[in-house]
Amino acid sequence: MKTLLPYINKLGFLLMLLIFTNACDEPDYPDPNLNAPAAQTNLLIVNAAPGTTARVSLENQEINAGLPYTGIHNNGYFQTTGGQRLIGFEVPGNPVPLVGARQAFNANASYTIFLTDATTRPASGSDRGGVRTLVVPDNLEAPAAGKAGLRFLNLAPGASSMSYGLFNTLSVPAQSILPTSKTFTTKAGTTGTLNNLHLRSFREVSKTLTITNPDNTRETFTEPLTNFTSVDPGTYSLDARASAVGLPVATLPNVTLEPGKLYTIYLYGMNGDPNTPLRLGIIQHN
Numbered sequence: 001m002k003t004l005l006p007y008i009n010k011l012g013f014l015l016m017l018l019i020f021t022n023a024c025d026e027p028d029y030p031d032p033n034l035n036a037p038a039a040q041t042n043l044l045i046v047n048a049a050p051g052t053t054a055r056v057s058l059e060n061q062e063i064n065a066g067l068p069y070t071g072i073h074n075n076g077y078f079q080t081t082g083g084q085r086l087i088g089f090e091v092p093g094n095p096v097p098l099v100g101a102r103q104a105f106n107a108n109a110s111y112t113i114f115l116t117d118a119t120t121r122p123a124s125g126s127d128r129g130g131v132r133t134l135v136v137p138d139n140l141e142a143p144a145a146g147k148a149g150l151r152f153l154n155l156a157p158g159a160s161s162m163s164y165g166l167f168n169t170l171s172v173p174a175q176s177i178l179p180t181s182k183t184f185t186t187k188a189g190t191t192g193t194l195n196n197l198h199l200r201s202f203r204e205v206s207k208t209l210t211i212t213n214p215d216n217t218r219e220t221f222t223e224p225l226t227n228f229t230s231v232d233p234g235t236y237s238l239d240a241r242a243s244a245v246g247l248p249v250a251t252l253p254n255v256t257l258e259p260g261k262l263y264t265i266y267l268y269g270m271n272g273d274p275n276t277p278l279r280l281g282i283i284q285h286n
Contacts, residue, residue, distance in 0.1 A: 039107030082107030149228030154200035158270030
């Protein structure tokens with residue numbers, strides 16, 4: 001029995017060593033999926049630059065040889081990898097050969113890129129003039145139940161000295177289809193009202209209101225104009241005007257807004273130019 005003890009001790013030592021060695025082995029990691037798709041962003045490109053035709057490129061690769069005035073590339077959204085992207089526009093006669101919209105586009109988000117202004121827009125300082133881009137975020141969440149989603153943008157360079165609202169002419173008198181004011185409250189409890197919320201100046205995408213508290217401290221509120229507002233669905237006759245009693249500068253008759261759908265209505269064109277008069281365009285986003 002004594003002669004077996006050394007062998008038993010050696011066998012136990014070897015078993016313990018084997019267990020310890022196996023415990024220290026690397027875990028079995030799965031192989032990386034090199035073909036996993038990158039997160040995508042949705043882009044919608046609209047040419048609202050009066051009288052132009054634009055060659056459109058993505059990262060210097062042509063995606064549209066000639067996007068006409070009022071045209072929508074791909075007739076809707078197209079997908080590309082999220083992150084820093086360069087959307088380029090080449091317009092004959094423009095003082096800048098390549099006009100680009102380079103920015104970070106969030107993954108799983110949507111944006112509309114408008115080409116705006118005329119090629120004759122004057123230079124100012126480091127701005128060489130001509131056409132330029134306007135990128136607006138698109139929140140494609142569904143509007144309130146039973147409602148349509150609507151926003152209004154002023155992209156008409158010929159109307160840049162005026163602010164216009166979108167009015168329903170089937171109402172008597174004509175009424176703004178979008179809210180005309182909004183009230184904000186400071187942390188101190190002071191209230192203030194942002195008026196003329198329905199009016200849009202050229203390329204305006206937000207409005208601000210600064211409220212002064214009794215102790216003379218101030219708070220500033222920003223209201224984005226790129227969000228979709230829930231409105232009643234139905235058939236409307238719409239026009240753009242500076243006030244409810246003002247004369248319309250552009251009309252959009254018999255337009256149907258469907259429940260659950262999202263729409264951008266935008267003013268484009270040049271006031272007084274018979275070749276590119278002021279008009280209202282509509283984009284359905286879903």
